[in-house]
Amino acid sequence: MDTNASVYEQQTAKALKQWELELLKPPCLLEKTSKAVSTRINQVIPEKVHQTITAAVKGIVQTALFSAEYTPKQPPLSGSMLALRDHKAEELIGFYKKLAAAEGAGTGAGGILLGLADFPILIGIKMKFLFELAHVYGHSTNDYRERLFILQVFQLAYSSQNKKAALYRTILRWPETARRLPPSESYAQHIDWKQLQQEYRDTIDFRKMLQLVPGIGAVVGAWANYGLLDELGRVGMNCYRLRWLEEEKRKALEAPDPYHP
Numbered sequence: 001m002d003t004n005a006s007v008y009e010q011q012t013a014k015a016l017k018q019w020e021l022e023l024l025k026p027p028c029l030l031e032k033t034s035k036a037v038s039t040r041i042n043q044v045i046p047e048k049v050h051q052t053i054t055a056a057v058k059g060i061v062q063t064a065l066f067s068a069e070y071t072p073k074q075p076p077l078s079g080s081m082l083a084l085r086d087h088k089a090e091e092l093i094g095f096y097k098k099l100a101a102a103e104g105a106g107t108g109a110g111g112i113l114l115g116l117a118d119f120p121i122l123i124g125i126k127m128k129f130l131f132e133l134a135h136v137y138g139h140s141t142n143d144y145r146e147r148l149f150i151l152q153v154f155q156l157a158y159s160s161q162n163k164k165a166a167l168y169r170t171i172l173r174w175p176e177t178a179r180r181l182p183p184s185e186s187y188a189q190h191i192d193w194k195q196l197q198q199e200y201r202d203t204i205d206f207r208k209m210l211q212l213v214p215g216i217g218a219v220v221g222a223w224a225n226y227g228l229l230d231e232l233g234r235v236g237m238n239c240y241r242l243r244w245l246e247e248e249k250r251k252a253l254e255a256p257d258p259y260h261p
Contacts, residue, residue, distance in 0.1 A: 006081070006082075006083075008081075008082060008083045009082055009245060009248070012082065012086075012241055012245065013245055016238060016241060016242050016245070019234075019238050020168070023156075023164060023168065023235075024164060024165055024168065026161065052119065052120075054197045056119050056120035056123055057123060057196065057197045057200050058193055058196075058197055059120070060120060060123045060124050060127060061123075061127070061151065061154075061196065064127045064131070064147065064150070064151075065144070065147050065148075065151065065191075068142075070124075070127050070128050070131040070141070071131060071141050071142060072131055072132050072135045072141070074135060075135070075140070076134070076135045076137075076138045076139055076140050077135060077136055077137070077138055078138055080138075082241065082244055082245075085136055085137055085138070085240075085244070086237070086241065088136045089133060089136050089137070089233075089237045089240070090237075092129065092132055092133060092136060092233075093129075093229070093230065093233035093234075093237065096125060096128075096129040096229050096233065097226050097229045097230055097233070098226075099125060099229075100122060100125050100225035100226060100228070100229040101222040101225050101226040101229075102222070103121055103122065103125065103225060104122070104222045104224060104225030104226070105222035122225060122228070125229070126154065126228075126229070126232055127150075127154070129229065129232065129233070129236070130150045130153060130154060130232075130236055131150065133233075133236050133237065133240060134146055134149070134150060134240070136240075137240040137241075137243070137244060139240075144184040145178045145181055148181065149171070149174060149178075151191070151196075152167055152170055152171050152174075152239075153171065153235060153236050153239045154232075155167055155196065155199065155200075156168060156171065156235055156239065157231060157232045157235040157236070158199060158200045158232075159199045160199060163199065171239050171242065171243070172242065172246070174243060174246075175246075175247075175250070
């Protein structure tokens with residue numbers, strides 16, 4: 001434990017260790033059963049629906065990476081301690097959960113066509129949330145490397161269990177990863193779009209599919225979107241907290257010793 005860290009930071013580090021264990025634990029029987037059910041549901045969903053979701057994932061992620069559409073107007077937060085940033089992150093999560101729930105209720109009440117429209121809208125909400133979260137923790141999304149970090153967080157939240165460990169290691173060692181990234185004009189060539197689309201599509205659980213069922217779409221849409229934003233919020237917040245603590249640890253190691261100039 002870093003003795004120079006504040007009590008809050010020490011408590012956060014302990015909480016992140018517990019989160020890491022939960023994140024990387026093997027899937028339990030319930031999760032395996034849920035995955036099997038989701039797979040069966042995916043098999044009976046029309047191919048057109050899958051194509052819509054796949055195209056939405058690629059289109060919106062590309063927009064996030066290559067344009068300024070999701071870049072927040074306010075500059076990254078500077079000069080604030082972790083506790084204040086976490087407080088602002090909690091407020092942001094709360095706002096986006098309500099926004100996603102309202103959007104899910106509206107499209108869910110409109111039947112299958114509007115239910116399908118919810119998928120790309122929800123991805124856009126998630127991306128907007130992650131961009132704002134980056135600024136809360138002091139990282140400018142004008143930098144393409146920060147956008148790639150957001151993509152890693154997005155994938156971690158929606159990847160299958162056997163992919164989480166590798167994604168987590170990338171996030172944990174982000175300074176090293178960032179130094180090895182290709183130039184901004186060519187980095188898109190290194191993104192496995194097919195894998196990204198498949199992972200996201202395959203992890204959309206039956207909560208979202210139930211939204212397409214007439215009569216219950218509005219209730220399910222609000223419930224599903226609220227829960228999905230809550231899950232993304234926790235993953236995103238913890239990734240940035242982890243990065244914050246690692247950066248503070250590195251600064252402490254690089255600081256000159258006042259007793260040995």
